[in-house]
Amino acid sequence: MSESKAKILTAASELFAETGAGGLSVRAISGRAGLSTMGIYNHFNGKQGILDALYIEGFQLVMRAIDVDVDNQTPRAAVLEGLSNYIALAADHRGHYQLIFGRGDTNYTPSSAAIAVGAEAFNQLTSLVSRAIPTHLSGREKREAALQLWALAHGYISLQDHEATELIPMTAWRDLILNAVTLHLDAIIAKHAT
């Protein structure tokens, strides 16, 4: 990676963290990187390439968050720790989280390479959840269980920063989410334990 390319990437990351995806313009990025606008097109595929890089970065953060220790604790505890990390990630990297879930830039659709990283993250989540549910279940059922927990956590995070719920007194969102996830995970386990 050339020096200019690295400069562009750090400039884009900084701007992204400061202003969110809304403040990301090719002129702002190239200006901060000390290049002309064309630098974005020489080193990346225009704005598409910049957003793809940040999108991939976002899902890599997800994978890192749910990469928990599965040997020194129960599978159930491991799943809860992973989801707890996931919630923390969404709060600490709001820009990335919004980007990988379609908020961010309206006219952006991730490239197939970027999508593949997203699918990889989901597969990793599935394998984590698989450890906590009975082993005799099929792959489809394990994927469905993983999807349920993911949907619950993501739904909460999505509602959390929605304008309509900010009016409503809700303290300690983090605990709320973890309680709901725990309740649901135990329901899944109980359902298949019979």
Added chain:
Amino acid sequence: MSESKAKILTAASELFAETGAGGLSVRAISGRAGLSTMGIYNHFNGKQGILDALYIEGFQLVMRAIDVDVDNQTPRAAVLEGLSNYIALAADHRGHYQLIFGRGDTNYTPSSAAIAVGAEAFNQLTSLVSRAIPTHLSGREKREAALQLWALAHGYISLQDHEATELIPMTAWRDLILNAVTLHLDAIIAKHAT
């Protein structure tokens, strides 16, 4: 409401349904309505006003979807019917659904009047869910239960049209969501029944 204002609104709604929020430009709307660009600013508050109108329309659709018959069926069945309608709404009005959840236009934040409609919809959902859980619970607990079900349904819908999960073989999303919601609702009921 003047004739021109109505023309603008229908033009905006049609364009919105056809192209989504991305294709909504003030020139495209005014052109279809047979007016100049300034018509949007004379009759609405610019693009902000257009999006506010559609945002409010979206939450009114939500309220209509969860306004189910609560007298001729069990509370549990009523809640499930409401959520089933909610899922159908998200599929039938993708544009509206994306708009009220922050996808749509990046540089749009709903006005306080629009947000109030969203909060009203959430309150309505809360009162519906309240019927299905024990009556001795506090208002806070009822809101939390409603939030859990809403988060689960919305999370599923959000994941459903995510690029990464479209690669994954998942048939009959609607049934998947309803199964998960039913599982969770029963878990909530069981938790407080002791």
Added chain:
DNA sequence: TATCAGACCATAACACTGTTATCAAGTCTT
């Protein structure tokens, strides 16, 4: 060594976007 291909960079322009300034009619009230 000379030449040619390709990478890198900048200036300028194009086609969009939302918004504002300005002005011309029409309408309604005082």
Added chain:
DNA sequence: AAGACTTGATAACAGTGTTATGGTCTGATA
């Protein structure tokens, strides 16, 4: 009748992503 307000259009401004074009500089090849 006159002034205020609404409704209309034309034009411009600042911003966006993208493309065309040309210049330099490096490195490989004949």
